[in-house]
Amino acid sequence: MSRALAVSGRRPRTLPAGETLSAEDYRRLIGVLESVDHADDLPEFRQALALALQSWFGFTGVAVLHGDTFVDAVRAGCGIQAGYLPEFLDEYAAHWATRDPFRSEPAARLLAEQGVVRLAELDSDSEFVRDFLRPHGIRDKAALLVDGGAAGVLYVGMAACDTDRVPDRDMAALRALRRHLTPLVIEQLGRDRERRAAQSTWQLTPREWEVADLAARGLTNRQIAQRLFIGVDTVKKHLSRALAATSCTSRTQLAVRFAAA
Template structure:
């Protein structure tokens, strides 16, 4: 019988000696990428990334925020979150937001340099961890920067419980995942900016824009508040401003206007 292929049979390439990631880690990486690669817009991309990180890594809480710069992303908090209780979010907004070590210039510098950092690396003392996070069962946090250049950035915050800290193994996988997420995030952020530019006549702040977008998708005020780390009264204020600016009399009209190209 004649051979169909010429030359010696190829041999699968083995993992290099000392490979820090196991086969299961690559499956986690692929699982997250498969979850987000067909997202229809930035909001869906963020929501799928939240769920995928919870599913494949077991993180108790995840927030995925976006902005033109890292400072804007962590400062304005535009994006989505999952896993945090309303009580935790209310306490954070009322008492601890300004003390969050991941919102500091130091954290921004470290994230820009390293891409993925832990709470111990950005916090200069243990007060935030001991007085705020631990009473809610959170033992450690990690932050990840996905820099898409002119299109903007995504900041991903992840909280763990039931383990003392984010594992070295997880950090290794997250650093690899970050590289593969970057082109996908860049595409979503670029399309999001194009949409915002097309509606530039709407003089809305980034927060008002986020509230209007979620309201147009049919979310209740409470669900919007939970996703954006703000109170229901704040949602009502921002939504009222968005309705006035767009000339809409109701959420139904806003949703119809939002669907227009």
């Protein structure tokens, strides 16, 4: 009897000695990637990524922000958050945002070099940690950065409440995840940039565009404020500017305009 295959009895390749990630870790990576790889646009991608990181990695709070640069993303960028209470976000914006170690130049340098950084690598005993994070039950944080070059930057901040230190194994898994997320992030950031450029006649700032887009999706002013880390009054100001720039008199008209964008 003739054979169909040149080599018989082939076995799956074994993992090399000292392999950092387990089969369970790779399943987590696949779980996150499967959650985001069919997202139709950047808002859907951000939401799916935040929820997947909560589900597959157990992070309590997740923020997904983006901008042209790291500074734009963490200080004035667009994005969403999941898992945080409004009171926490209000206190952060009012008193602690400027003292957040993840918004610092050292954080920017480390993230550019390593891609994923843990709070302990920046400042684990600062006033920000002792007087703000710990009283709110946050025991450690990690951040992930994808630099898409001309397409922009995506920053992901993750809060852990059940451990004093995000495990090394989770950090290794996040670094692997970042590598696989990068082409998806670049594609989504590029498509979003093209979409906004197509409506450049509206002359909206990135923040005004973000507010208008969320309003067009049916979110209330309070929900938009919670997602974007800004006050309700600020949402109203941006939305009024967006309505005027797009010649819309209602959220319904705005939704129609954005659906056609």
